[in-house]
Amino acid sequence: MSDEDLLENYRRAYNTKVGFGERPALIMIDFCQGYFDPDCDLYSGVEDALASALRVREAARAAKIPVILTGVSYHPSAIDGGRFFEKAAPLRYFIEGNPMGAFAEGLEPADDELVITKQYPSAFFGTSLASTLTAMGIDSVLLTGLTTSGCVRASCVDAMSHGFRTAVVADACGDRHDAPHDANLFDMNAKYADVVSEAETIDFLKNLSGKSAG
Template identity: 70%
Template sequence: MSDDLQANYSKAYSNKSGYGKRPALVLIDFAQAYFDPDNVLYAGVDDALASALRVREAAHAAGVPVILTEVTYQKGLGGKDGGRFFEKALPLKAFMEGERSGGFVEGLVPREDELIVTKQYPSAFFGTSLASTLTAAGHDSVILTGLTTSGCVRASCVDSMSHGFKTIVVAEACGDRHAGPHDANLFDMNAKYADVVSEAEILAYLASLNDTGAAA
């Protein structure tokens, strides 16, 4: 990005929302499909997974709840439960119930104390109980990681903000199949909907919660 363009955006979009008092961490759609070179959804996002796993461990250490999302379409319905999204995005057949490609990638094994949210649309909030669950538990902020930056992460970011949560996106813990959409969407989310931070920043923040017990 040119210095002139950055300066232009900074005039209007340089504000920071900051962190809340009771965050929750969401790992969006780390499915096997994105890591299988033989799958049309392959994105080569191993670095994003490694970053998200480090953030996940830090969240658990700080007592911050962890939510995992997955996409699943009921077998036998032919994608009807995915509506226009399934109709438009043909690769979503990888997430049909029972397909290995739709399962969590190796290295991401859900823990008993982690909430799993099953969704059929891009956002982790749309058509799910996530917002109600977080609100009922008194959470005021959401930390987002996941796949893909330009798709489900962005959709979840917009909905998180729209539901009233301070929203933080961890740049290195998100991934896409191409750097262009990844970088452009991180830039746009940071401008309008969330604070985009580095892995180092979020790890320091979570460590501070661990020190103070603020996440309890």
């Protein structure tokens, strides 16, 4: 099947948009220092994704919607890392106290921003995120973060599975190579979420802010 035929095949089967919700929250997934340090195994050259996410965060704060940051942290013995820690060697940088696990420069959490600490790929697995969003009356999430093929994808599938309208902000997500980044955005857009641009997201948030002011 040619690339053109494949795209047409997907358009016939998977061409539905669910749209942004009415009460969204912004989730910023695992923007940790290790992804930006060339001396770290996690380094992925994703500075553009962080810059985009910070612009989306600014618009989200202006719209007065919740901003939630996630990070990964393990006990010094890594006993809480399970098979994930056993399989993925770079997770050693997330052992409690390692500076590579700290939030990237420019993404220090504000006092009114919730931080969710996790041990597995999804921001929802083993955390209070779903129940917290539900209690806040949130109906949808805007996902940004690292990496597209890992924790962003896992969080996307779980967000949809928990009943939240899910938008993945493509410009504000990153991976160490374009191939897994693009393939996972394509697949998430087909089955689990709307993949949207930074510009679309910021326009939506500006309109939301205008409605709130009105």
